[in-house]
Amino acid sequence: MAQTSGSPDKAAGVPVRRRSLLASAALAAGPSFPVAACTHGPVDSGPERHALPRPGTVSRLVAVPERxxxxxxxRSALHVAVEIEFSTIPPYLCGWWSIENRKCDAARLIRRIISDEMYHLGIVCNLLVGVGGRPRILESAPVYPGPLPGGVHPGVNVYLSGLTTALVRDVMMAIEAPAAPLTDSSHDPLSIGRFYDELLKAFRTVAPELSADRQLRERIGDDTLRPVKTLADVERSIEIIQDQGEGTSASPADGLGDGHLAHYYAFAEIYHGRRLLEVGGRWQFTGAPVPFPDTRPMSMVPAGGWDRPPAGARQLLDDFDHTYTGVLEALDTAWAEGDPRSLRTAVRRMRRLETPAVGLMEMPVPGTKETYGPQFRPRGRPTRLHPSGASRPVL
Structure with missing residues (x-):
């Protein structure tokens, strides 16, 4: 089996320098926009009529004065949050599926983060239905490669491939980057955590009545998803998302007392190949080795998907996309009807994605040393190429 392991292109202990997720979008925000500008249709107070956000929504939302x-x-902000949280799962899954030894440190770290992201998705879906909205995950499913949802952080291109140091650095770490990494002297007050700060401010200002109807309670990995009924519940839920992703302002740990690093620093350990240690009051990647794992050499999925794959790969791609569509449909049903059985169905179907995904990763792309991999394209959602080169769904 071909291997894609290798040494990171930066020495351990060198600061990690990533732009924050929302910095560019906020700088481009300009004057305040009315909330109606954040949607592409009339807004109704009922969950069925509320329009999906359009690209650039985050900059407009952050620019709206608190009052x-x-x-x-x-609702508009939570729609974006749902899309952002879901969009992280496919690239993380591809990286995890490509690892040959699932018992290695890197595999365990990524598997835990995938579970956390599923939990975060559940939290923001509960928050959205709590204020009368409805997640539409199938309709807004991300297309890869492409930017993050909502027009955030235009410098990040999220793509699907097997695990490489480039994927860890340019996708995984870039998505999770905190405003001011403890391993870096840079400071940027805007990050995805800032977006959640703005959400929390709005919850405190608006003080909406939170309905438990259609919110779900379910065990997800090591966490338990619970209905959000009070402002204290909202505060705790948002704190969990921020701490698990970025860490606290004083520690790279997730702040939950479970001994886990926040996602950004866990990914950075894989990238640098070393554990993160505090030495002389500074956090550095100088600890025990974290060997980069041997992986299946899944190629980066091209814009528009694989071009004329052989029959065997085509069958696996169709099987994967059929099951993936079922995952999205079950997630939509779960929060449209408040049905925990549909959520459990989505989880079971997601587990079934691994078999065709790994099968594709064992199938060489003709003329290369790399292999195919899943496209994460819902059935019935044809795509076309935009001038930017990224594919977009035709709705």
Whole structure:
């Protein structure tokens, strides 16, 4: 089996320098926008009629003064949060599936983070239905390669491939980057954590009545998803998402007392090949080795998907996309009806994605030393190429 392991292109202990997720979007925000500008259609207070956000929504939402934010603002922001949280799962899954030894340190770290992201998705879906919205995950499913949802951080291109140091650095770490990494002297007050700060401010200002109808309670990995009924519940839920992703302002740990590093620093350990240690009051990647794992050499999925794959690969791609579509449909049903059985169905179907995904990763792309991999394209969602080169769904 071909291997894609290798040494990181930066020495351990060198600071990690990534731009924050929302910095560019916020700098481009300009004057305040009315909340209605964040949607592409009339906004109705009912969950069925609320329009999906359009690209650039985050910059518009953050620019709206706190006093002008209302329940519609919360729904628009939470739609973006749902899309962002879901968009992380496919690239993380591809990296994890490509690892040959699932018992190695890197595999365990990524598997835990995938579970956390599924938990975060559940949290923001509960928050959205709590304020009268409805997640539409199938309709807004991300297309790869492409930017992060909502027009955030235009410098990040999220793509699907097997685990490489480039994927860890340019996708995984870039998505999770905190405003001011403890391993870096840079400071940027805006990050995905800032977006959640703005959400929390709006919840405190608007003080919406939170309905438990259609919210779900379910065990997800090591966490338990619970209905969000009070402002204290909202505060705790947002704190969990921030701490698990970015860490606290004083520690790279997730702040939950479970001994886990926040996602950004866990990915950075894989990238640098060393554990993170505090030495002389500074955090550095100088600890025990974290060997980069041997992986299946899944190629980067091209814009528009694989071009004329052989029959065997085509069958696996169709099987994968059929099951993936079922995952999205079950997730939509779960929060449209408040049905925990549909959520469990989605989880079971997601586990079934691994077999065709690994099968594709064992199948060489003709003329290369790399292999195929899943495209994560819902059935019935044809794509076309935009001038940017990224594919977009035709709705």
């Amino acid at each position: 002008s934010r209302d329940v519609d603002w919360l």
